[in-house]
Amino acid sequence: MSPELSQKLAAAVDGMPAFPKSVQRILELTRDVNSTPKDLVDVIDKDPVVTVKILKVVNSAYYSLPKQVTSIGHAVVYLGFNTVKNLALGIAAIGMLPKDNAAGFDVNQYLLHSLATAGIAKQLALQMDDADPMDCFIAGLLHDFGKVVFAQFMPAQFKEALQISQKTQSSLHTALQTTIGADHAVVGAMLVEKWRFAPHLIDTIRHQRIDDLKDTDMIACVFAANQISKKLQFGFAGNYGIEELPPTIQKRLGGTLDQVIASMGDLNALFEEAQVFAKL
Numbered sequence: 001m002s003p004e005l006s007q008k009l010a011a012a013v014d015g016m017p018a019f020p021k022s023v024q025r026i027l028e029l030t031r032d033v034n035s036t037p038k039d040l041v042d043v044i045d046k047d048p049v050v051t052v053k054i055l056k057v058v059n060s061a062y063y064s065l066p067k068q069v070t071s072i073g074h075a076v077v078y079l080g081f082n083t084v085k086n087l088a089l090g091i092a093a094i095g096m097l098p099k100d101n102a103a104g105f106d107v108n109q110y111l112l113h114s115l116a117t118a119g120i121a122k123q124l125a126l127q128m129d130d131a132d133p134m135d136c137f138i139a140g141l142l143h144d145f146g147k148v149v150f151a152q153f154m155p156a157q158f159k160e161a162l163q164i165s166q167k168t169q170s171s172l173h174t175a176l177q178t179t180i181g182a183d184h185a186v187v188g189a190m191l192v193e194k195w196r197f198a199p200h201l202i203d204t205i206r207h208q209r210i211d212d213l214k215d216t217d218m219i220a221c222v223f224a225a226n227q228i229s230k231k232l233q234f235g236f237a238g239n240y241g242i243e244e245l246p247p248t249i250q251k252r253l254g255g256t257l258d259q260v261i262a263s264m265g266d267l268n269a270l271f272e273e274a275q276v277f278a279k280l
Contacts, residue, residue: 005181012153013190016096022047023092026085027196037076044072044088053091054084060276086134089197090118090141094277097148102155103162105147105238108278112235114141115274121225123264124253131217138197139204139222144237145191146184146205147172154180162238171241173209185209210243220252227257228264234271 001009018024025043029035044050051072058075059068069075076084097107118140125136150158157179164175176183189206204222207214213223223245229235230242245257253260261267 001182001186008154009182009187009190012149013187013194015153016149016191016194019092019096019195020047020050022050023088026088030085030198031196037081040081040085041073041076044084049095050088050091054087057087057091057277058084060273082132083134086138089138093142093145098152101151103151103159105151105158105162106236107148107151109236110144110147110238111278112271112274113229113237114144114235115277116229116232116234116271117141117143117222117225119225119270119274120228120264120267121221123270124221124225124260125217127254128217128221128252131221135198135201136218136221136225139201139218140225142188142192142201143205143208143222143226144184144188146186146188147237149187149191150176150180150184165238165240169240171210171243172239174241183209185212210246213246213248215248215252217252220249224249224253224257224260228261228267231257231261232267232271234267234274 019027022043026040029039029043044054054072054075055069057063058065058079063079065078069078072084094111097111099107101107118137121136121140122133125131125133147158158176161172161175161179164170164178165172168175173183173185185206185208189202192205193202200216200218203214204216204218207219208223208226213219227243227245230239245253245260250256255263
């Protein structure tokens with residue numbers, strides 16, 4: 001990557017809004033080994049918008065909890081520190097999506113695709129030894145966030161890449177290499193690095209291209225979930241290329257893309273849940 005392109009991408013990433021203060025504080029807490037669940041509850045309680053949205057998700061059919069949860073404290077008891085932390089991060093990221101862009105990129109369809117990928121990645125992670133389900137949910141949710149950066153700050157080149165992918169029915173990663181010189185995985189990783197996410201999350205978002213995959217449980221879950229949600233047309237994020245799972249991922253997940261889809265059963269409930277989350 002040329003220094004000029006590197007600078008251009010960094011400027012685009014810097015142009016994205018910062019997370020709300022409460023979410024920045026949550027990220028700090030997750031890196032502090034001495035932080036307690038009470039610290040997390042105290043921070044979220046001070047942000048009424050995030051509080052209402054977390055309670056809405058927690059009380060949805062997705063979690064099917066035995067009774068209504070009315071406070072963040074109870075949510076942490078029922079679902080655990082990590083789940084509530086990741087819900088707060090996910091909700092904040094969704095809240096930052098622009099309504100319009102000059103690239104003609106459909107943000108609502110993008111959000112549905114991202115949420116479906118997140119839900120599938122979380123489900124796949126339950127079968128793995130070394131992948132945290134909620135970390136996979138967040139990586140799935142943010143795996144395409146670089147596209148949002150391009151739609152905002154490089155709309156003409158991004159629009160051209162979307163058209164190339166559509167015309168050739170091929171990978172958007174490749175089209176973006178042609179029009180911009182870098183793909184959305186690179187920029188997405190730069191963005192979550194700026195937001196100071198954990199290194200394994202940054203790594204998972206950065207290594208998504210078929211020729212640049214790392215062999216980890218988490219990357220296997222997110223890569224496969226992305227292909228599944230594209231194949232089943234759960235939302236749409238502008239990428240017409242659907243990749244077969246490479247041998248390393250097949251080995252981790254126990255089969256080809258079609259075999260993994262078959263093993264997961266009916267995913268419609270999961271997609272309906274993504275639609276609930278998308279309306280937050």
